[in-house]
Amino acid sequence: MSPRTEPAAAPITYVIEPYGGSIRRHNHALPLLYPDDLGITRGDGIFETFLVRGGRVANMQRHLERFGASASAMELPEPHLEKWREATLAAVEEWGEGEGKCTWTYTRGRASTGIASAWVTVEAIDAATLAERAHGVEVISLERTWQLPEEFPAKTINYAATMAALRYARARGAQDVIYVDAAGQVLEGSRSTVITAKGSKLRTPQAPGVMRGTTQQAIFAAADAAGWRCKAKAVDLDYLLGADSVWLVSSTRGPVRVTALNGTVLPEPDNAAQLREMMNAAVWA
Amino acid sequence: MSPRTEPAAAPITYVIEPYGGSIRRHNHALPLLYPDDLGITRGDGIFETFLVRGGRVANMQRHLERFGASASAMELPEPHLEKWREATLAAVEEWGEGEGKCTWTYTRGRASTGIASAWVTVEAIDAATLAERAHGVEVISLERTWQLPEEFPAKTINYAATMAALRYARARGAQDVIYVDAAGQVLEGSRSTVITAKGSKLRTPQAPGVMRGTTQQAIFAAADAAGWRCKAKAVDLDYLLGADSVWLVSSTRGPVRVTALNGTVLPEPDNAAQLREMMNAAVWA
Known part of the structure; x- marks a missing residue:
């Protein structure tokens, strides 16, 4: 891998002093973190991510609540949520009207000081995500032999398993995976x-260990109101192959249509644009 | 949690420029990493850790080989192992004669530049580890409902599941966990x-998904030569409770005796000091 050469819009970062009292803009051209930060040496931290657009944040309150709950589950110092809100609004104002991705990162901080690291970044949606939104993704199914323990918080910075899954997909000519369990039930x-x-x-897979996504819940609420019949229900790969369309949704990516599953092309249905618009609107409702 | 107040020996850090050519000492009082480092935003990186003592590194070659294999599995740019060796020797020389822990960290680097982050740190063995070596640990068993996928590299910086397990132990008055599977077989x-x-x-648990530890292998080799009969074999918790002694070994923690399991005290046997000495020597053989 060689360094990227294409320029990208510079991210905007605000640092939150974790014991309250101040936020500050961080120059993105300078380093911020120390090599003994437990967020990097141990993956010991949490994050929360969401879209910003037109100077607005989608569902800030919902994200603040989840962030606070994640911090509590990880026994991190209680975040000063008002400071996170303030830093986010400052970063979004500076970012402007365009669409961006906002990420909150909160780690246990330096081993040598015990002081947590906390910052907000707003940055451009990456090119791969834009391409997926426009063109969909080819996916393969992958049996998930692991299941997170129940005491494992949902939104930690543990991403290595995901990276391994994406490498697995790429090695097989696809861009993403859909996990299934040993019995062939679709997970996520x-x-x-x-x-x-x-x-x-509209259906979303119901299976043990699969958390209800906040985006999916918002979409089902909007779809119900628009006359769709929505349900969480066990489904298998054959059900996906026989559906009119299959979508992957998340708080920053989506909706992304699945254009092929295990090599079988899933053609675009007539109502794809209408569905996409409904799902996009639901996130900003 | 409030900031630590006790002083610690300052870690020594050397940075390796990932495209070859240079190493440099990094002032530990300055930040090193940028907020868009994928090591922190995605846990996307590898590490390797081992003891240094008397100006020596235990088994440097073995660690270099495993580090190279981890990088390859993660599709990171091939590390210039000679530079890692050079940086390690420089850091160890500066560290001096005392015992320390050396960690190699290698992340996919900044999202905005695509340049990997790579550094070596030598630091003091933390107080908790020293206390565990001297006094042993109380452990509880915890059923592990998750299993890492086979394509998941062994030594990534994914540590969040471990942190959750340790919090589980602490909440129950112990300091560590021993994982068991659903059938009650001991894992690790x-x-x-x-x-x-x-x-x-001497026995070590044999079970699916449990990797042979390099430290355990070195110990069995030394123990075999000293007349012990060594075997990897399926064992359950009753076997642990009926053993003369139970130990936890790793490349930096060193043999730590289990003093209680699920609340049952495991008394120190007469040969504890002899066993500890044999295991310590094996790591430096």
């Missing part, structure tokens, strides 16, 4: 929730 | 391999 995407459309029905 | 410690001594026999 590597970083997304699966939604299928068939006739007037 | 959260960051260590289990070794039991009973009569003239």
Whole structure:
């Protein structure tokens, strides 16, 4: 791998002093973190990520609540949520009107000081995500032999298993995976929730260990109001292959249509644009 | 949690320029990493850790080989192992004669530049590890419902599951966990391999998904030569409770005796000091 050469819009970072009292803009051209930060030496931290657009944040309150709950589950110092909100609004104002991805990162901090590291970044949506939104993704199914322990918080910076899954997909000519269990039941995407459309029905897989995605919940609420019949239900790969369309949704990526599953092309249905618009609107409702 | 107040020996850090050509000492009082480092935003990196003592590194070649294999498995740019060796020797020389822990960290680097981050740190053995070596640890068993996928590299910086397990132990008055599977077979410690001594026999649990630890292998080689009968074999918790002694071993923690398992005290046997000395010597053989 060689260094990237294409320029990207510079991210905007605000640092939150974790014991309250101040936020500050961080010059993105300078380093921020120390080599003994437990976020990097131990993956010991949490994150939360969401879209910004038109100077607005989608569902800030919902993310603040989940972030606070993640911090509590990880026994991190209680985050000063008002400071996170303030830093986010400052970063979004500076970012401007364009679409961006906002990430909150909160680590246990330096081993040598015990002081947590906390920052907000707003940056451009990466090119791969834009391409996936426009063109969909080819996916392969992958049996998930692991299941997170129940005491494992949902939104940690543990991403290595996901990276391994994506390498697995790329090695087979696809761009993402959909996990299935040993019995062939569909679980979820590597970083997304699966939604299928068939006739007037929307389905999302129901299976042990699969968390309800907040984006999927928002979409089902909007779809219900628009006359779709929505349900979480056990589905297998044959069900996906027989659906009118299959989608991967998440708080920053989606909706992304699955264009091929294990090599079988899933053609675009007539209502794809309408569905996409409905799902996009739901996130910003 | 409040900031630590006790002073610690300052770590020594050397940075390796990942495209070859240079190493440099990094002032530990300055930040090193950028907020868009994929090592922190995605846990996307590898590490390797080992002891240094008397100006020596235990088994440098073995660690270099495993590090290279981990990098390859993660599709990171091939590390210039000679530069890692050079940086390590420089850091160890500066560290001096005392015992320390050396960690190699290698991440996919900044999202905005695509340039990997690579550094070597030598630091003091933390107080908790020193206390565990001297006094042993109380452990509880924890059923591991997850298993890493086979394509998941062994030494990534994914540590969040371990942190969750340790919090689980602490909440129950212990300091560590020993994982068991659904059938009650012993797997391993959260960051260590289990070794039991009973009569003239040393055992380590054999179970699917449990990797042979390099430290355990070195210990069995030395123990075989010293007349112990060594075997990897399926064992359950009752076997541990009936053993003369139970140990947790790893490349930096060093033999730590289990003093209680699920609340049952495991008394120190007469040969504990002799066993500890044999295991310590094996790591430096």
